[in-house]
Amino acid sequence: MALRVLLIDDENExxxxxxxxxxxxxxxxxxxxxxxxxxxxxxxxKPDVVVLDMLMxxxxxxETLRRLKxxxxxxxxxxxxxxxxxxxxxxxxxxxxxxxxxxxxxLSALLETLAAAVRAAAVDAEGDTP
Amino acid sequence: xxxxxxxYFAHLLELPDAISQNRYRSxxxxxVLSMVLVSVAPLxxxxxxxxxxxxxxxxxxMESPVYAMARxxxxxxxxxxxxxxxxxxxxxxxxxxxxxxxxxxLNRIFLSLKSEFQGFVDMGLVDTDGRQVAYVGxxxxxxxxxxxxxxxxxxxxxxxxxxxxxxxxRGYPHMVVAVHRLExxxxxxxxxxxxxxxxxxxxxxxxxxxxxxxxxxxxxxxVLQTDSSLYGKALESMxxxxxxxxxxxxxxxxxxxxxxQLMVASCTLTGTxxxxxxxxxxxxxxxxxxxxxxxxxxxxxxxIALIVLVSRILMGQLVxxxxxxxxxxxxxxxxMEHSQKLSSIGRLAAGVAHEVNNPLAVINEKAGLAxxxxxxxxxxxxxxxxxxxxxxxxxxxxxxxxxxxxxxxxITHRLLGFARRMEAxxxxxxxxxxxxxxxxxxxxxxxxxxxxxxxxxAEDLPEIVSDRGQLQQVFLNLVGNALDAVAAGGSSxxxxxxxxxxxxxxxEDTGIIVSVxxxxxxxxxxxxxxxxxxxxxxxxxxxxxxxxxxxxxxxRRLGGxxxxxxxxxxxxxxxxxxxxxxxxxxxEV
Numbered sequence: 001m002a003l004r005v006l007l008i009d010d011e012n013e014x015x016x017x018x019x020x021x022x023x024x025x026x027x028x029x030x031x032x033x034x035x036x037x038x039x040x041x042x043x044x045x046k047p048d049v050v051v052l053d054m055l056m057x058x059x060x061x062x063e064t065l066r067r068l069k070x071x072x073x074x075x076x077x078x079x080x081x082x083x084x085x086x087x088x089x090x091x092x093x094x095x096x097x098x099x100x101x102x103x104x105x106x107l108s109a110l111l112e113t114l115a116a117a118v119r120a121a122a123v124d125a126e127g128d129t130p
Numbered sequence: 131x132x133x134x135x136x137x138y139f140a141h142l143l144e145l146p147d148a149i150s151q152n153r154y155r156s157x158x159x160x161x162v163l164s165m166v167l168v169s170v171a172p173l174x175x176x177x178x179x180x181x182x183x184x185x186x187x188x189x190x191x192m193e194s195p196v197y198a199m200a201r202x203x204x205x206x207x208x209x210x211x212x213x214x215x216x217x218x219x220x221x222x223x224x225x226x227x228x229x230x231x232x233x234x235x236l237n238r239i240f241l242s243l244k245s246e247f248q249g250f251v252d253m254g255l256v257d258t259d260g261r262q263v264a265y266v267g268x269x270x271x272x273x274x275x276x277x278x279x280x281x282x283x284x285x286x287x288x289x290x291x292x293x294x295x296x297x298x299x300r301g302y303p304h305m306v307v308a309v310h311r312l313e314x315x316x317x318x319x320x321x322x323x324x325x326x327x328x329x330x331x332x333x334x335x336x337x338x339x340x341x342x343x344x345x346x347x348x349x350x351x352x353v354l355q356t357d358s359s360l361y362g363k364a365l366e367s368m369x370x371x372x373x374x375x376x377x378x379x380x381x382x383x384x385x386x387x388x389x390x391q392l393m394v395a396s397c398t399l400t401g402t403x404x405x406x407x408x409x410x411x412x413x414x415x416x417x418x419x420x421x422x423x424x425x426x427x428x429x430x431x432x433x434i435a436l437i438v439l440v441s442r443i444l445m446g447q448l449v450x451x452x453x454x455x456x457x458x459x460x461x462x463x464x465x466m467e468h469s470q471k472l473s474s475i476g477r478l479a480a481g482v483a484h485e486v487n488n489p490l491a492v493i494n495e496k497a498g499l500a501x502x503x504x505x506x507x508x509x510x511x512x513x514x515x516x517x518x519x520x521x522x523x524x525x526x527x528x529x530x531x532x533x534x535x536x537x538x539x540x541i542t543h544r545l546l547g548f549a550r551r552m553e554a555x556x557x558x559x560x561x562x563x564x565x566x567x568x569x570x571x572x573x574x575x576x577x578x579x580x581x582x583x584x585x586x587x588a589e590d591l592p593e594i595v596s597d598r599g600q601l602q603q604v605f606l607n608l609v610g611n612a613l614d615a616v617a618a619g620g621s622s623x624x625x626x627x628x629x630x631x632x633x634x635x636x637x638e639d640t641g642i643i644v645s646v647x648x649x650x651x652x653x654x655x656x657x658x659x660x661x662x663x664x665x666x667x668x669x670x671x672x673x674x675x676x677x678x679x680x681x682x683x684x685x686r687r688l689g690g691x692x693x694x695x696x697x698x699x700x701x702x703x704x705x706x707x708x709x710x711x712x713x714x715x716x717x718e719v
Contacts, residue, residue: 011488011491011492013492013495013496014488014491014492014495017492017495017496017498017499018495020499021495021498021499021502024499024502024503024506025502055484102539102543103487103488103490103491103539104487104490104491104493104494104495104535104536104538104539105491105494105495106536107498
């Protein structure tokens with residue numbers, strides 16, 4: 001079954017191209033160009049994994065992440081940031097994000113992280129179901 | 131005037147923009163001068179005034195005894211001389227001319243006189259014509275004609291007369307007492323008696339010597355009548371100007387012919403032609419005071435010297451403190467400015483890095499997508515030779531783009547890392563990471579300049595708790611300095627084998643030791659002395675001279691030590707020792 005990935009990033013060119021590449025590899029990507037749009041998309045359909053850019057105008061990455069997690073606590077989120085370390089974001093992102101990758105993105109790293117995230121979510125889900 | 135002084139001082143005391151030695155030298159001089167002036171001036175004034183006062187008092191003090199002595203002597207002498215005259219006057223009135231011209235009777239009278247009164251030498255009766263008709267005494271003076279003699283004329287006019295002292299026939303001083311008598315029968319005659327001056331001398335000089343006062347008699351022409359200890363024997367000239375004649379005792383301060391300062395009391399003796407002089411050399415009275423004064427002067431000089439010395443020391447210290455404090459303040463400002471500059475550079479760098487990352491990401495994805503598409507296309511078997519050749523080239527080009535993006539990414543991430551870590555914080559970290567990172571920054575520059583960057587990191591380095599950003603600053607500074615030292619002459623003159631080596635090892639008792647070694651131009655002992663001073667730089671056109679100063683401060687504040695060894699033309703080694711855990715209490719830098 002194709003994995004549903006929600007890509008949230010305000011850089012149109014980047015996110016469009018990335019979506020195309022994922023599609024070529026058998027994923028089912030959906031795109032949101034802002035935090036607001038993302039939340040709307042999430043209400044419509046729940047994806048299997050989210051890739052979220054932290055540096056966005058309008059609703060910030062942190063805010064989006066918080067709301068997202070409120071909606072779907074078990075949804076794995078891979079965070080994209082210009083930095084390297086999750087701790088340095090300073091907003092407790094570490095607790096909420098599954099992983100943090102830097103831009104420019106190495107696709108292989110993303111693919112690995114996506115797979116790992118989905119596996120982890122599956123394990124969690126199994127743990128939750130009574 | 132006051133305003134100008136105030137302004138001048140304010141200018142000297144305000145915080146300067148730049149430190150110059152001259153400024154503090156002149157400040158020191160002015161302060162010392164002011165202090166000495168303010169201390170010494172009143173002292174001197176007081177001393178001078180006191181001295182003048184005391185001298186004046188001493189003078190006045192001197193006057194009284196001399197005055198008193200003169201008056202007492204005057205009284206005694208007038209009494210004695212008056213008595214002498216009265217005695218003769220009594221004789222002249224008790225006896226008539228007839229009585230006295232009888233020589234045996236005259237002789238008897240004379241002997242009686244001599245038995246009661248000491249000093250009478252001879253007696254003579256002078257008739258109206260001036261002839262001595264009767265004479266008793268040791269000389270052959272009977273019949274001498276005194277007509278026209280001044281003493282006779284004086285006697286006839288005044289009635290009684292006491293002569294001044296003269297040298298008698300036997301060569302010692304005499305006086306003559308003469309009394310003129312006009313009898314009822316019209317006879318006028320003069321009784322003349324000579325007396326020696328022994329008793330007179332006795333009376334005059336009895337008390338004086340006890341008080342260092344020379345008491346003597348002179349006549350109206352300044353000829354001594356009695357002996358004077360200061361001016362000679364009787365009948366010599368006194369040698370001093372005559373004082374104003376008055377019966378009232380007059381005291382004056384006089385300088386005599388020999389230049390001595392004298393206190394002179396003088397008065398005339400009634401009924402005589404004598405002037406009494408009581409002379410006291412001022413020097414004698416002043417001598418004790420002068421002795422004390424010279425000692426006091428020594429104390430004064432000593433005091434002044436002490437004031438000057440203490441002022442110089444104190445003011446020197448004070449101004450030095452001021453200078454040090456000013457220097458520290460200026461350096462602190464400079465350091466703050468430097469810090470701020472760095473942090474704004476950091477922010478700029480972060481901004482740039484972020485901006486650049488986004489297009490980089492796009493490039494990356496598009497190149498990646500192009501490669502994906504190319505792979506798909508070749509997979510579908512479109513296999514003409516030319517086509518696959520182009521495809522191969524395309525693929526390689528796209529890979530080139532991707533790897534270049536990777537390189538750019540390394541740069542921006544490094545930039546971001548540097549910028550982020552400008553904030554001071556304490557965290558557990560691996561020092562090898564910081565060293566590696568720092569060397570990464572400088573690698574390109576080193577390669578450009580033909581210097582090889584080496585690392586010698588020990589295996590067992592423990593973690594330390596310290597400030598990442600500050601450590602980075604320190605290592606950047608040290609390695610940068612080493613690079614500059616090696617490439618000092620420009621890349622063309624860099625010799626083969628030029629290196630900068632960063633070593634790091636751990637010693638149990640000491641801590642982590644990071645050493646930066648280079649084989650560059652080295653530093654002279656002179657330079658080494660000043661190396662940690664602010665604004666000290668050996669780079670003529672670049673640098674603020676603050677690098678090592680700031681580095682020193684950082685290392686000390688992190689609880690570490692920094693040592694530099696260097697030899698000219700051989701190279702330098704800078705060692706930084708860091709504790710595993712920083713000190714709780716801030717370290718005095």
